[in-house]
Amino acid sequence: MPNKGDHNILIIEDNPGDLALVEEFLFEQIESPVLSHVSNFVDAKNVLTNAATAFDIILLDLSLPDKTGTPLIEEIIKVSANAAVIVLTGYSDLSFGLRSLSLGVSDYILKDELTSLSLYKSIVYSTERKRIALALETSEKRARRFAKQLNSVVEEERLRIAREIHDEFGQQLSGLKMSMASLKKNNGVSSDLQPVIEAIVTDVDNSIQTLRLIANELRPALLDKLGLFAAIEWLVSEFERKTGIQSKIYVEIDQPSIDRTTGISIFRICQEALTNIAKHAAASLVSIRLESGVEMIKVYISDNGKGIDTRTLQNSSSMGLLNMRERASLIGAELNINSVPGKGTNIELKIKTNGNEDIDSR
Numbered sequence: 001m002p003n004k005g006d007h008n009i010l011i012i013e014d015n016p017g018d019l020a021l022v023e024e025f026l027f028e029q030i031e032s033p034v035l036s037h038v039s040n041f042v043d044a045k046n047v048l049t050n051a052a053t054a055f056d057i058i059l060l061d062l063s064l065p066d067k068t069g070t071p072l073i074e075e076i077i078k079v080s081a082n083a084a085v086i087v088l089t090g091y092s093d094l095s096f097g098l099r100s101l102s103l104g105v106s107d108y109i110l111k112d113e114l115t116s117l118s119l120y121k122s123i124v125y126s127t128e129r130k131r132i133a134l135a136l137e138t139s140e141k142r143a144r145r146f147a148k149q150l151n152s153v154v155e156e157e158r159l160r161i162a163r164e165i166h167d168e169f170g171q172q173l174s175g176l177k178m179s180m181a182s183l184k185k186n187n188g189v190s191s192d193l194q195p196v197i198e199a200i201v202t203d204v205d206n207s208i209q210t211l212r213l214i215a216n217e218l219r220p221a222l223l224d225k226l227g228l229f230a231a232i233e234w235l236v237s238e239f240e241r242k243t244g245i246q247s248k249i250y251v252e253i254d255q256p257s258i259d260r261t262t263g264i265s266i267f268r269i270c271q272e273a274l275t276n277i278a279k280h281a282a283a284s285l286v287s288i289r290l291e292s293g294v295e296m297i298k299v300y301i302s303d304n305g306k307g308i309d310t311r312t313l314q315n316s317s318s319m320g321l322l323n324m325r326e327r328a329s330l331i332g333a334e335l336n337i338n339s340v341p342g343k344g345t346n347i348e349l350k351i352k353t354n355g356n357e358d359i360d361s362r
């Protein structure tokens with residue numbers, strides 16, 4: 001004998017005979033079901049959007065007088081909140097049944113095969129699946145928020161260290177250089193010491209250069225001063241200078257302003273892509289294309305190197321690629337990495353410029 005329990009169920013059914021049967025089955029298995037009933041889509045939508053009570057289960061007949069099939073499922077799913085939707089239908093169509101599951105339906109049952117027990121089982125399983133899905137969704141949201149927070153903390157920290165290195169340490173070394181220069185001019189210093197002082201000044205100069213490079217790698221000043229596109233152009237020219245790989249960059253900008261978080265994320269994705277090319281691709285040519293329109297920013301990075309094999313591409317523990325995907329998803333961007341072994345790699349990043357309002361609520 002199945003367990004009894006409370007359930008708050010909305011039955012959306014226009015056929016009085018089917019309704020009576022479903023109600024009878026429900027009362028057979030559940031001690032005190034709370035049942036509501038509507039017989040068309042408009043009423044269902046009203047009840048679901050206005051109801052003070054939340055439903056656990058929606059039993060949906062697939063052919064209502066004012067809406068049927070896929071559009072009906074899509075509309076009901078939109079307003080179903082936390083309720084599991086079970087479709088009851090007279091038509092046996094396995095492929096439609098499968099498709100409806102991908103629309104977010106919990107179960108798809110043929111009316112001919114309906115028994116009180118199969119209906120009850122479906123309700124229990126669907127409620128449980130929905131509970132697990134909601135818990136998973138909450139935990140994914142939490143993980144996403146954490147990743148976002150982590151990225152921004154890392155960026156702030158890099159900025160802080162870069163400034164400290166540049167401003168504090170850099171100033172001190174410049175001071176040291178000036179003192180050495182005035183010491184050199186001092187008449188009291190013996191001529192033996194002159195070359196030593198000169199060597200120290202050269203060392204200090206080199207250290208200042210190195211510090212600048214380190215600070216810039218941590219957080220390119222250009223990114224904050226001149227914005228994303230200038231920073232990427234700099235990144236590409238540095239890449240070409242350091243690796244000797246011929247690099248072509250095409251820039252088409254109609255809409256130059258991009259918010260800070262998006263800009264930093266795009267920059268970091270490009271940085272990782274170019275680092276990977278330098279480290280792994282053995283390429284002789286790299287091409288970068290930046291397009292920024294009113295609605296969309298697109299970035300393409302392709303190399304003619306050895307390509308990434310499918311297993312590596314799908315390996316979720318590969319940190320650089322993982323981080324690129326994570327950053328893309330945090331700014332609501334689409335990232336596609338396509339690679340043909342032996343032929344090279346194409347990376348495509350697309351960001352809707354007006355689609356970022358809800359990043360914080362993700």
Ligand SMILES: Nc1ncnc2c1ncn2[C@@H]1O[C@H](COP(=O)(O)OP(=O)(O)O)[C@@H](O)[C@H]1O
Pocket residue numbers: 276277279280281303305306307308312313318319320321322345
């Ligand atoms: N442009 C590329 N060309 C060839 N292989 C690449 C390219 N980008 C990434 N790979 C391969 O994918 C692997 C994973 O990259 P990534 O996650 O950045 O890790 P890492 O760079 O630390 O090895 C690399 O080890 C390399 O084998």
Ligand SMILES: [Mg+2]
Pocket residue numbers: 272275276320321
């Ligand atoms: Mg890498």
